[in-house]
Amino acid sequence: MTDFPVPGTGTPVVVAAAPAAGPGFWAGAPSAALDDDGTYVLAYRVRNGHDGLDQTVVARSPDGETFTTVAVLDGRRFGANWMERPALVKVAPDRWRMWVCMGSPVDDPASKRWWIESLEAADPAGFADAPAQPGFPGDDLNAVKDPFIRLVDGRYHAWICCHLLDLPGEEDRMNTAYATSDDGLAWQWHGTVLEGRTGEWDARGARVTTVLPDGRAAYDGRASAAENWFERSGIAAPDGSGLAAVxxxxxxxxxxxxxxxLPGGGYRIYYEARLPDESHELRTELVRP
Structure with missing residues:
Protein backbone atom coordinates (compact mmCIF):
# COMPACT_ATOMS: atom_id res chain seq x y z
CA MET A 1 0.00 0.00 0.00
CA THR A 2 3.00 2.32 -0.04
CA ASP A 3 2.03 3.46 -3.56
CA PHE A 4 -1.31 4.90 -2.45
CA PRO A 5 -1.34 8.68 -3.14
CA VAL A 6 -1.57 9.98 0.43
CA PRO A 7 -1.13 13.62 1.47
CA GLY A 8 2.46 14.52 2.21
CA THR A 9 3.80 12.53 -0.74
CA GLY A 10 4.12 15.69 -2.86
CA THR A 11 4.44 19.41 -2.15
CA PRO A 12 1.16 20.96 -0.87
CA VAL A 13 -0.24 23.95 -2.75
CA VAL A 14 -3.26 25.92 -1.53
CA VAL A 15 -6.01 25.91 -4.15
CA ALA A 16 -8.66 27.77 -2.16
CA ALA A 17 -8.09 29.56 1.13
CA ALA A 18 -10.51 29.36 4.02
CA PRO A 19 -13.27 31.96 3.49
CA ALA A 20 -12.53 33.49 6.93
CA ALA A 21 -10.78 32.62 10.19
CA GLY A 22 -12.28 30.34 12.82
CA PRO A 23 -14.44 27.21 13.17
CA GLY A 24 -16.88 26.48 10.37
CA PHE A 25 -15.13 28.56 7.72
CA TRP A 26 -14.17 25.84 5.29
CA ALA A 27 -13.01 25.48 1.71
CA GLY A 28 -12.77 21.84 0.69
CA ALA A 29 -14.74 18.64 0.07
CA PRO A 30 -13.35 18.49 -3.50
CA SER A 31 -14.30 16.49 -6.57
CA ALA A 32 -12.00 16.77 -9.58
CA ALA A 33 -11.78 15.50 -13.16
CA LEU A 34 -9.59 15.92 -16.22
CA ASP A 35 -11.13 17.38 -19.35
CA ASP A 36 -10.23 16.08 -22.81
CA ASP A 37 -7.92 19.07 -23.38
CA GLY A 38 -5.88 18.23 -20.29
CA THR A 39 -7.31 20.98 -18.09
CA TYR A 40 -8.63 20.24 -14.62
CA VAL A 41 -12.20 20.85 -13.52
CA LEU A 42 -12.79 21.08 -9.77
CA ALA A 43 -15.95 21.34 -7.70
CA TYR A 44 -15.79 22.05 -3.98
CA ARG A 45 -17.81 23.23 -1.01
CA VAL A 46 -17.38 26.56 0.77
CA ARG A 47 -18.88 26.88 4.25
CA ASN A 48 -19.25 30.43 5.52
CA GLY A 49 -19.37 29.64 9.24
CA HIS A 50 -21.59 27.12 11.00
CA ASP A 51 -24.43 29.67 10.92
CA GLY A 52 -23.77 30.89 7.38
CA LEU A 53 -24.93 29.73 3.98
CA ASP A 54 -22.94 27.20 1.98
CA GLN A 55 -21.90 27.29 -1.67
CA THR A 56 -20.61 24.83 -4.25
CA VAL A 57 -17.89 26.34 -6.43
CA VAL A 58 -16.91 25.02 -9.87
CA ALA A 59 -13.53 26.05 -11.28
CA ARG A 60 -11.13 25.24 -14.12
CA SER A 61 -7.31 25.16 -14.24
CA PRO A 62 -4.62 24.49 -16.86
CA ASP A 63 -2.20 23.04 -14.30
CA GLY A 64 -4.36 21.69 -11.45
CA GLU A 65 -3.15 24.36 -9.04
CA THR A 66 -4.32 27.80 -10.17
CA PHE A 67 -8.08 27.82 -10.75
CA THR A 68 -10.56 30.26 -12.28
CA THR A 69 -14.10 30.07 -10.94
CA VAL A 70 -16.69 29.36 -13.66
CA ALA A 71 -19.84 28.79 -11.55
CA VAL A 72 -21.05 29.29 -7.98
CA LEU A 73 -24.15 27.48 -6.68
CA ASP A 74 -25.85 28.78 -3.55
CA GLY A 75 -27.55 26.29 -1.23
CA ARG A 76 -30.74 28.38 -1.18
CA ARG A 77 -31.23 27.55 -4.86
CA PHE A 78 -31.94 23.98 -3.75
CA GLY A 79 -33.92 24.94 -0.65
CA ALA A 80 -31.01 24.17 1.67
CA ASN A 81 -28.83 25.99 4.18
CA TRP A 82 -25.91 23.58 3.96
CA MET A 83 -23.98 21.98 1.14
CA GLU A 84 -21.26 19.35 1.24
CA ARG A 85 -19.12 17.39 -1.18
CA PRO A 86 -20.30 17.33 -4.83
CA ALA A 87 -19.44 14.63 -7.39
CA LEU A 88 -18.22 15.76 -10.80
CA VAL A 89 -18.15 13.41 -13.82
CA LYS A 90 -17.54 13.98 -17.54
CA VAL A 91 -20.01 11.61 -19.17
CA ALA A 92 -19.49 12.38 -22.90
CA PRO A 93 -17.30 14.65 -25.08
CA ASP A 94 -19.77 17.51 -24.70
CA ARG A 95 -21.60 16.56 -21.51
CA TRP A 96 -20.88 16.89 -17.78
CA ARG A 97 -22.86 15.85 -14.73
CA MET A 98 -22.53 17.03 -11.16
CA TRP A 99 -24.30 15.62 -8.14
CA VAL A 100 -24.76 18.30 -5.48
CA CYS A 101 -25.22 17.55 -1.80
CA MET A 102 -27.59 19.55 0.42
CA GLY A 103 -28.71 19.55 4.04
CA SER A 104 -30.82 21.50 6.55
CA PRO A 105 -33.92 22.42 4.50
CA VAL A 106 -34.67 26.15 4.60
CA ASP A 107 -38.24 25.43 5.69
CA ASP A 108 -37.10 23.02 8.44
CA PRO A 109 -33.65 24.10 9.65
CA ALA A 110 -33.68 21.74 12.65
CA SER A 111 -33.97 18.73 10.34
CA LYS A 112 -31.01 16.34 10.05
CA ARG A 113 -32.02 15.50 6.48
CA TRP A 114 -29.41 15.46 3.71
CA TRP A 115 -30.13 14.73 0.05
CA ILE A 116 -28.44 14.74 -3.36
CA GLU A 117 -29.63 16.18 -6.69
CA SER A 118 -27.99 16.06 -10.13
CA LEU A 119 -27.22 18.71 -12.74
CA GLU A 120 -26.23 18.30 -16.39
CA ALA A 121 -24.49 20.77 -18.70
CA ALA A 122 -22.44 20.89 -21.89
CA ASP A 123 -19.67 22.70 -20.02
CA PRO A 124 -19.03 23.05 -16.26
CA ALA A 125 -19.87 26.77 -16.45
CA GLY A 126 -23.39 25.70 -17.37
CA PHE A 127 -23.97 24.26 -13.90
CA ALA A 128 -24.63 27.84 -12.77
CA ASP A 129 -28.20 27.68 -14.09
CA ALA A 130 -28.71 24.01 -15.05
CA PRO A 131 -32.03 22.55 -13.85
CA ALA A 132 -31.82 20.07 -10.99
CA GLN A 133 -32.97 16.47 -11.31
CA PRO A 134 -33.60 13.95 -8.52
CA GLY A 135 -30.52 12.09 -7.38
CA PHE A 136 -30.50 10.33 -4.01
CA PRO A 137 -33.37 11.60 -1.84
CA GLY A 138 -32.56 9.80 1.40
CA ASP A 139 -35.32 8.84 3.83
CA ASP A 140 -36.39 9.10 7.48
CA LEU A 141 -33.63 6.74 8.62
CA ASN A 142 -30.76 7.77 6.34
CA ALA A 143 -29.33 11.16 5.45
CA VAL A 144 -27.37 10.76 2.19
CA LYS A 145 -24.42 12.99 1.37
CA ASP A 146 -20.87 13.32 0.04
CA PRO A 147 -21.18 11.18 -3.13
CA PHE A 148 -18.20 9.77 -5.00
CA ILE A 149 -19.29 8.70 -8.50
CA ARG A 150 -17.41 7.13 -11.41
CA LEU A 151 -18.48 6.22 -14.94
CA VAL A 152 -16.75 3.02 -16.09
CA ASP A 153 -17.55 1.32 -19.43
CA GLY A 154 -20.95 2.99 -19.61
CA ARG A 155 -22.02 2.13 -16.06
CA TYR A 156 -22.21 4.51 -13.13
CA HIS A 157 -20.83 3.51 -9.73
CA ALA A 158 -21.64 5.55 -6.61
CA TRP A 159 -20.34 5.43 -3.07
CA ILE A 160 -22.71 7.39 -0.82
CA CYS A 161 -22.12 8.45 2.78
CA CYS A 162 -25.18 7.56 4.87
CA HIS A 163 -25.79 9.13 8.28
CA LEU A 164 -28.02 7.09 10.56
CA LEU A 165 -31.04 9.02 11.85
CA ASP A 166 -32.71 6.36 14.02
CA LEU A 167 -31.30 7.69 17.33
CA PRO A 168 -31.85 11.39 18.16
CA GLY A 169 -28.59 13.10 19.07
CA GLU A 170 -26.51 10.34 17.42
CA GLU A 171 -26.88 11.45 13.82
CA ASP A 172 -23.15 11.88 13.26
CA ARG A 173 -22.77 8.08 12.89
CA MET A 174 -22.03 7.19 9.28
CA ASN A 175 -21.24 4.40 6.85
CA THR A 176 -20.80 4.09 3.08
CA ALA A 177 -23.29 2.40 0.76
CA TYR A 178 -22.73 1.42 -2.87
CA ALA A 179 -25.11 1.88 -5.82
CA THR A 180 -24.97 1.39 -9.59
CA SER A 181 -26.89 2.79 -12.55
CA ASP A 182 -27.08 2.44 -16.33
CA ASP A 183 -28.11 6.06 -16.87
CA GLY A 184 -27.00 7.96 -13.76
CA LEU A 185 -30.63 8.70 -12.87
CA ALA A 186 -32.20 5.45 -11.65
CA TRP A 187 -30.01 3.67 -9.10
CA GLN A 188 -29.83 0.18 -7.69
CA TRP A 189 -28.56 -0.02 -4.11
CA HIS A 190 -26.20 -2.83 -3.09
CA GLY A 191 -26.00 -2.18 0.65
CA THR A 192 -23.31 -1.00 3.04
CA VAL A 193 -19.74 -1.59 1.84
CA LEU A 194 -17.68 0.16 4.54
CA GLU A 195 -18.36 1.00 8.17
CA GLY A 196 -16.46 1.86 11.33
CA ARG A 197 -14.59 -0.62 13.52
CA THR A 198 -15.20 -0.89 17.25
CA GLY A 199 -12.32 0.46 19.29
CA GLU A 200 -10.46 1.90 16.29
CA TRP A 201 -9.82 5.47 15.07
CA ASP A 202 -12.81 5.06 12.71
CA ALA A 203 -15.24 3.60 15.27
CA ARG A 204 -17.89 6.28 14.70
CA GLY A 205 -18.09 5.70 10.96
CA ALA A 206 -16.44 5.57 7.55
CA ARG A 207 -17.01 7.78 4.49
CA VAL A 208 -15.42 6.76 1.16
CA THR A 209 -13.88 9.81 -0.54
CA THR A 210 -12.07 8.38 -3.57
CA VAL A 211 -11.72 5.01 -5.31
CA LEU A 212 -8.65 4.22 -7.43
CA PRO A 213 -8.93 2.23 -10.68
CA ASP A 214 -7.64 -0.87 -8.86
CA GLY A 215 -10.49 -0.69 -6.32
CA ARG A 216 -8.54 0.64 -3.36
CA ALA A 217 -10.14 3.59 -1.62
CA ALA A 218 -9.50 6.45 0.74
CA TYR A 219 -12.04 7.11 3.45
CA ASP A 220 -12.72 9.51 6.33
CA GLY A 221 -13.37 8.26 9.83
CA ARG A 222 -13.59 9.39 13.42
CA ALA A 223 -13.45 7.68 16.80
CA SER A 224 -16.22 9.59 18.58
CA ALA A 225 -19.02 12.10 18.18
CA ALA A 226 -16.68 14.76 19.60
CA GLU A 227 -14.47 14.30 16.55
CA ASN A 228 -17.21 15.39 14.14
CA TRP A 229 -15.50 17.82 11.71
CA PHE A 230 -12.12 16.44 12.85
CA GLU A 231 -12.12 13.30 10.72
CA ARG A 232 -8.92 11.69 9.46
CA SER A 233 -8.26 9.80 6.24
CA GLY A 234 -7.34 6.11 5.94
CA ILE A 235 -7.03 3.44 3.25
CA ALA A 236 -9.39 0.55 2.45
CA ALA A 237 -9.16 -2.27 -0.08
CA PRO A 238 -11.68 -4.61 -1.74
CA ASP A 239 -12.80 -7.40 0.56
CA GLY A 240 -15.42 -9.71 -0.92
CA SER A 241 -18.45 -7.59 -1.85
CA GLY A 242 -17.28 -4.54 0.10
CA LEU A 243 -14.23 -2.69 1.40
CA ALA A 244 -12.12 -3.20 4.52
CA ALA A 245 -9.63 -0.95 6.28
CA VAL A 246 -6.04 -1.94 5.59
CA LEU A 262 -2.92 11.13 -14.60
CA PRO A 263 -2.37 9.88 -18.18
CA GLY A 264 1.39 9.53 -17.70
CA GLY A 265 1.07 7.82 -14.34
CA GLY A 266 0.85 9.20 -10.85
CA TYR A 267 -1.96 11.28 -9.40
CA ARG A 268 -3.00 14.78 -8.55
CA ILE A 269 -4.68 14.75 -5.16
CA TYR A 270 -6.97 17.30 -3.52
CA TYR A 271 -8.00 17.42 0.13
CA GLU A 272 -9.38 19.60 2.91
CA ALA A 273 -6.82 20.56 5.56
CA ARG A 274 -7.58 21.97 9.00
CA LEU A 275 -5.69 25.05 10.21
CA PRO A 276 -4.86 25.85 13.86
CA ASP A 277 -7.86 28.20 14.18
CA GLU A 278 -10.15 25.36 12.94
CA SER A 279 -10.81 26.96 9.57
CA HIS A 280 -10.12 24.65 6.60
CA GLU A 281 -8.35 25.24 3.28
CA LEU A 282 -8.32 23.24 0.05
CA ARG A 283 -4.92 21.90 -1.00
CA THR A 284 -3.47 19.89 -3.88
CA GLU A 285 -0.33 17.81 -4.40
CA LEU A 286 1.21 16.23 -7.48
CA VAL A 287 2.09 12.62 -6.67
CA ARG A 288 4.54 11.37 -9.28
CA PRO A 289 4.69 7.73 -10.43
Whole structure:
Protein backbone atom coordinates (compact mmCIF):
# COMPACT_ATOMS: atom_id res chain seq x y z
CA MET A 1 0.00 0.00 0.00
CA THR A 2 3.00 2.32 -0.04
CA ASP A 3 2.03 3.46 -3.56
CA PHE A 4 -1.31 4.90 -2.45
CA PRO A 5 -1.34 8.68 -3.14
CA VAL A 6 -1.57 9.98 0.43
CA PRO A 7 -1.13 13.62 1.47
CA GLY A 8 2.46 14.52 2.21
CA THR A 9 3.80 12.53 -0.74
CA GLY A 10 4.12 15.69 -2.86
CA THR A 11 4.44 19.41 -2.15
CA PRO A 12 1.16 20.96 -0.87
CA VAL A 13 -0.24 23.95 -2.75
CA VAL A 14 -3.26 25.92 -1.53
CA VAL A 15 -6.01 25.91 -4.15
CA ALA A 16 -8.66 27.77 -2.16
CA ALA A 17 -8.09 29.56 1.13
CA ALA A 18 -10.51 29.36 4.02
CA PRO A 19 -13.27 31.96 3.49
CA ALA A 20 -12.53 33.49 6.93
CA ALA A 21 -10.78 32.62 10.19
CA GLY A 22 -12.28 30.34 12.82
CA PRO A 23 -14.44 27.21 13.17
CA GLY A 24 -16.88 26.48 10.37
CA PHE A 25 -15.13 28.56 7.72
CA TRP A 26 -14.17 25.84 5.29
CA ALA A 27 -13.01 25.48 1.71
CA GLY A 28 -12.77 21.84 0.69
CA ALA A 29 -14.74 18.64 0.07
CA PRO A 30 -13.35 18.49 -3.50
CA SER A 31 -14.30 16.49 -6.57
CA ALA A 32 -12.00 16.77 -9.58
CA ALA A 33 -11.78 15.50 -13.16
CA LEU A 34 -9.59 15.92 -16.22
CA ASP A 35 -11.13 17.38 -19.35
CA ASP A 36 -10.23 16.08 -22.81
CA ASP A 37 -7.92 19.07 -23.38
CA GLY A 38 -5.88 18.23 -20.29
CA THR A 39 -7.31 20.98 -18.09
CA TYR A 40 -8.63 20.24 -14.62
CA VAL A 41 -12.20 20.85 -13.52
CA LEU A 42 -12.79 21.08 -9.77
CA ALA A 43 -15.95 21.34 -7.70
CA TYR A 44 -15.79 22.05 -3.98
CA ARG A 45 -17.81 23.23 -1.01
CA VAL A 46 -17.38 26.56 0.77
CA ARG A 47 -18.88 26.88 4.25
CA ASN A 48 -19.25 30.43 5.52
CA GLY A 49 -19.37 29.64 9.24
CA HIS A 50 -21.59 27.12 11.00
CA ASP A 51 -24.43 29.67 10.92
CA GLY A 52 -23.77 30.89 7.38
CA LEU A 53 -24.93 29.73 3.98
CA ASP A 54 -22.94 27.20 1.98
CA GLN A 55 -21.90 27.29 -1.67
CA THR A 56 -20.61 24.83 -4.25
CA VAL A 57 -17.89 26.34 -6.43
CA VAL A 58 -16.91 25.02 -9.87
CA ALA A 59 -13.53 26.05 -11.28
CA ARG A 60 -11.13 25.24 -14.12
CA SER A 61 -7.31 25.16 -14.24
CA PRO A 62 -4.62 24.49 -16.86
CA ASP A 63 -2.20 23.04 -14.30
CA GLY A 64 -4.36 21.69 -11.45
CA GLU A 65 -3.15 24.36 -9.04
CA THR A 66 -4.32 27.80 -10.17
CA PHE A 67 -8.08 27.82 -10.75
CA THR A 68 -10.56 30.26 -12.28
CA THR A 69 -14.10 30.07 -10.94
CA VAL A 70 -16.69 29.36 -13.66
CA ALA A 71 -19.84 28.79 -11.55
CA VAL A 72 -21.05 29.29 -7.98
CA LEU A 73 -24.15 27.48 -6.68
CA ASP A 74 -25.85 28.78 -3.55
CA GLY A 75 -27.55 26.29 -1.23
CA ARG A 76 -30.74 28.38 -1.18
CA ARG A 77 -31.23 27.55 -4.86
CA PHE A 78 -31.94 23.98 -3.75
CA GLY A 79 -33.92 24.94 -0.65
CA ALA A 80 -31.01 24.17 1.67
CA ASN A 81 -28.83 25.99 4.18
CA TRP A 82 -25.91 23.58 3.96
CA MET A 83 -23.98 21.98 1.14
CA GLU A 84 -21.26 19.35 1.24
CA ARG A 85 -19.12 17.39 -1.18
CA PRO A 86 -20.30 17.33 -4.83
CA ALA A 87 -19.44 14.63 -7.39
CA LEU A 88 -18.22 15.76 -10.80
CA VAL A 89 -18.15 13.41 -13.82
CA LYS A 90 -17.54 13.98 -17.54
CA VAL A 91 -20.01 11.61 -19.17
CA ALA A 92 -19.49 12.38 -22.90
CA PRO A 93 -17.30 14.65 -25.08
CA ASP A 94 -19.77 17.51 -24.70
CA ARG A 95 -21.60 16.56 -21.51
CA TRP A 96 -20.88 16.89 -17.78
CA ARG A 97 -22.86 15.85 -14.73
CA MET A 98 -22.53 17.03 -11.16
CA TRP A 99 -24.30 15.62 -8.14
CA VAL A 100 -24.76 18.30 -5.48
CA CYS A 101 -25.22 17.55 -1.80
CA MET A 102 -27.59 19.55 0.42
CA GLY A 103 -28.71 19.55 4.04
CA SER A 104 -30.82 21.50 6.55
CA PRO A 105 -33.92 22.42 4.50
CA VAL A 106 -34.67 26.15 4.60
CA ASP A 107 -38.24 25.43 5.69
CA ASP A 108 -37.10 23.02 8.44
CA PRO A 109 -33.65 24.10 9.65
CA ALA A 110 -33.68 21.74 12.65
CA SER A 111 -33.97 18.73 10.34
CA LYS A 112 -31.01 16.34 10.05
CA ARG A 113 -32.02 15.50 6.48
CA TRP A 114 -29.41 15.46 3.71
CA TRP A 115 -30.13 14.73 0.05
CA ILE A 116 -28.44 14.74 -3.36
CA GLU A 117 -29.63 16.18 -6.69
CA SER A 118 -27.99 16.06 -10.13
CA LEU A 119 -27.22 18.71 -12.74
CA GLU A 120 -26.23 18.30 -16.39
CA ALA A 121 -24.49 20.77 -18.70
CA ALA A 122 -22.44 20.89 -21.89
CA ASP A 123 -19.67 22.70 -20.02
CA PRO A 124 -19.03 23.05 -16.26
CA ALA A 125 -19.87 26.77 -16.45
CA GLY A 126 -23.39 25.70 -17.37
CA PHE A 127 -23.97 24.26 -13.90
CA ALA A 128 -24.63 27.84 -12.77
CA ASP A 129 -28.20 27.68 -14.09
CA ALA A 130 -28.71 24.01 -15.05
CA PRO A 131 -32.03 22.55 -13.85
CA ALA A 132 -31.82 20.07 -10.99
CA GLN A 133 -32.97 16.47 -11.31
CA PRO A 134 -33.60 13.95 -8.52
CA GLY A 135 -30.52 12.09 -7.38
CA PHE A 136 -30.50 10.33 -4.01
CA PRO A 137 -33.37 11.60 -1.84
CA GLY A 138 -32.56 9.80 1.40
CA ASP A 139 -35.32 8.84 3.83
CA ASP A 140 -36.39 9.10 7.48
CA LEU A 141 -33.63 6.74 8.62
CA ASN A 142 -30.76 7.77 6.34
CA ALA A 143 -29.33 11.16 5.45
CA VAL A 144 -27.37 10.76 2.19
CA LYS A 145 -24.42 12.99 1.37
CA ASP A 146 -20.87 13.32 0.04
CA PRO A 147 -21.18 11.18 -3.13
CA PHE A 148 -18.20 9.77 -5.00
CA ILE A 149 -19.29 8.70 -8.50
CA ARG A 150 -17.41 7.13 -11.41
CA LEU A 151 -18.48 6.22 -14.94
CA VAL A 152 -16.75 3.02 -16.09
CA ASP A 153 -17.55 1.32 -19.43
CA GLY A 154 -20.95 2.99 -19.61
CA ARG A 155 -22.02 2.13 -16.06
CA TYR A 156 -22.21 4.51 -13.13
CA HIS A 157 -20.83 3.51 -9.73
CA ALA A 158 -21.64 5.55 -6.61
CA TRP A 159 -20.34 5.43 -3.07
CA ILE A 160 -22.71 7.39 -0.82
CA CYS A 161 -22.12 8.45 2.78
CA CYS A 162 -25.18 7.56 4.87
CA HIS A 163 -25.79 9.13 8.28
CA LEU A 164 -28.02 7.09 10.56
CA LEU A 165 -31.04 9.02 11.85
CA ASP A 166 -32.71 6.36 14.02
CA LEU A 167 -31.30 7.69 17.33
CA PRO A 168 -31.85 11.39 18.16
CA GLY A 169 -28.59 13.10 19.07
CA GLU A 170 -26.51 10.34 17.42
CA GLU A 171 -26.88 11.45 13.82
CA ASP A 172 -23.15 11.88 13.26
CA ARG A 173 -22.77 8.08 12.89
CA MET A 174 -22.03 7.19 9.28
CA ASN A 175 -21.24 4.40 6.85
CA THR A 176 -20.80 4.09 3.08
CA ALA A 177 -23.29 2.40 0.76
CA TYR A 178 -22.73 1.42 -2.87
CA ALA A 179 -25.11 1.88 -5.82
CA THR A 180 -24.97 1.39 -9.59
CA SER A 181 -26.89 2.79 -12.55
CA ASP A 182 -27.08 2.44 -16.33
CA ASP A 183 -28.11 6.06 -16.87
CA GLY A 184 -27.00 7.96 -13.76
CA LEU A 185 -30.63 8.70 -12.87
CA ALA A 186 -32.20 5.45 -11.65
CA TRP A 187 -30.01 3.67 -9.10
CA GLN A 188 -29.83 0.18 -7.69
CA TRP A 189 -28.56 -0.02 -4.11
CA HIS A 190 -26.20 -2.83 -3.09
CA GLY A 191 -26.00 -2.18 0.65
CA THR A 192 -23.31 -1.00 3.04
CA VAL A 193 -19.74 -1.59 1.84
CA LEU A 194 -17.68 0.16 4.54
CA GLU A 195 -18.36 1.00 8.17
CA GLY A 196 -16.46 1.86 11.33
CA ARG A 197 -14.59 -0.62 13.52
CA THR A 198 -15.20 -0.89 17.25
CA GLY A 199 -12.32 0.46 19.29
CA GLU A 200 -10.46 1.90 16.29
CA TRP A 201 -9.82 5.47 15.07
CA ASP A 202 -12.81 5.06 12.71
CA ALA A 203 -15.24 3.60 15.27
CA ARG A 204 -17.89 6.28 14.70
CA GLY A 205 -18.09 5.70 10.96
CA ALA A 206 -16.44 5.57 7.55
CA ARG A 207 -17.01 7.78 4.49
CA VAL A 208 -15.42 6.76 1.16
CA THR A 209 -13.88 9.81 -0.54
CA THR A 210 -12.07 8.38 -3.57
CA VAL A 211 -11.72 5.01 -5.31
CA LEU A 212 -8.65 4.22 -7.43
CA PRO A 213 -8.93 2.23 -10.68
CA ASP A 214 -7.64 -0.87 -8.86
CA GLY A 215 -10.49 -0.69 -6.32
CA ARG A 216 -8.54 0.64 -3.36
CA ALA A 217 -10.14 3.59 -1.62
CA ALA A 218 -9.50 6.45 0.74
CA TYR A 219 -12.04 7.11 3.45
CA ASP A 220 -12.72 9.51 6.33
CA GLY A 221 -13.37 8.26 9.83
CA ARG A 222 -13.59 9.39 13.42
CA ALA A 223 -13.45 7.68 16.80
CA SER A 224 -16.22 9.59 18.58
CA ALA A 225 -19.02 12.10 18.18
CA ALA A 226 -16.68 14.76 19.60
CA GLU A 227 -14.47 14.30 16.55
CA ASN A 228 -17.21 15.39 14.14
CA TRP A 229 -15.50 17.82 11.71
CA PHE A 230 -12.12 16.44 12.85
CA GLU A 231 -12.12 13.30 10.72
CA ARG A 232 -8.92 11.69 9.46
CA SER A 233 -8.26 9.80 6.24
CA GLY A 234 -7.34 6.11 5.94
CA ILE A 235 -7.03 3.44 3.25
CA ALA A 236 -9.39 0.55 2.45
CA ALA A 237 -9.16 -2.27 -0.08
CA PRO A 238 -11.68 -4.61 -1.74
CA ASP A 239 -12.80 -7.40 0.56
CA GLY A 240 -15.42 -9.71 -0.92
CA SER A 241 -18.45 -7.59 -1.85
CA GLY A 242 -17.28 -4.54 0.10
CA LEU A 243 -14.23 -2.69 1.40
CA ALA A 244 -12.12 -3.20 4.52
CA ALA A 245 -9.63 -0.95 6.28
CA VAL A 246 -6.04 -1.94 5.59
CA UNK A 247 -4.11 -2.32 8.88
CA UNK A 248 -0.77 -0.58 9.11
CA UNK A 249 -1.43 1.95 6.37
CA UNK A 250 -1.14 5.72 6.93
CA UNK A 251 -3.88 7.65 8.73
CA UNK A 252 -3.60 11.28 7.64
CA UNK A 253 -5.01 14.38 9.34
CA UNK A 254 -7.07 15.56 6.34
CA UNK A 255 -10.65 15.17 5.09
CA UNK A 256 -12.23 14.41 1.71
CA UNK A 257 -9.14 13.09 -0.10
CA UNK A 258 -9.70 12.99 -3.88
CA UNK A 259 -7.21 11.38 -6.29
CA UNK A 260 -7.21 12.03 -10.05
CA UNK A 261 -5.21 9.44 -12.08
CA LEU A 262 -2.92 11.13 -14.60
CA PRO A 263 -2.37 9.88 -18.18
CA GLY A 264 1.39 9.53 -17.70
CA GLY A 265 1.07 7.82 -14.34
CA GLY A 266 0.85 9.20 -10.85
CA TYR A 267 -1.96 11.28 -9.40
CA ARG A 268 -3.00 14.78 -8.55
CA ILE A 269 -4.68 14.75 -5.16
CA TYR A 270 -6.97 17.30 -3.52
CA TYR A 271 -8.00 17.42 0.13
CA GLU A 272 -9.38 19.60 2.91
CA ALA A 273 -6.82 20.56 5.56
CA ARG A 274 -7.58 21.97 9.00
CA LEU A 275 -5.69 25.05 10.21
CA PRO A 276 -4.86 25.85 13.86
CA ASP A 277 -7.86 28.20 14.18
CA GLU A 278 -10.15 25.36 12.94
CA SER A 279 -10.81 26.96 9.57
CA HIS A 280 -10.12 24.65 6.60
CA GLU A 281 -8.35 25.24 3.28
CA LEU A 282 -8.32 23.24 0.05
CA ARG A 283 -4.92 21.90 -1.00
CA THR A 284 -3.47 19.89 -3.88
CA GLU A 285 -0.33 17.81 -4.40
CA LEU A 286 1.21 16.23 -7.48
CA VAL A 287 2.09 12.62 -6.67
CA ARG A 288 4.54 11.37 -9.28
CA PRO A 289 4.69 7.73 -10.43
Missing amino acids: PGTPVTDVRYLEAVP
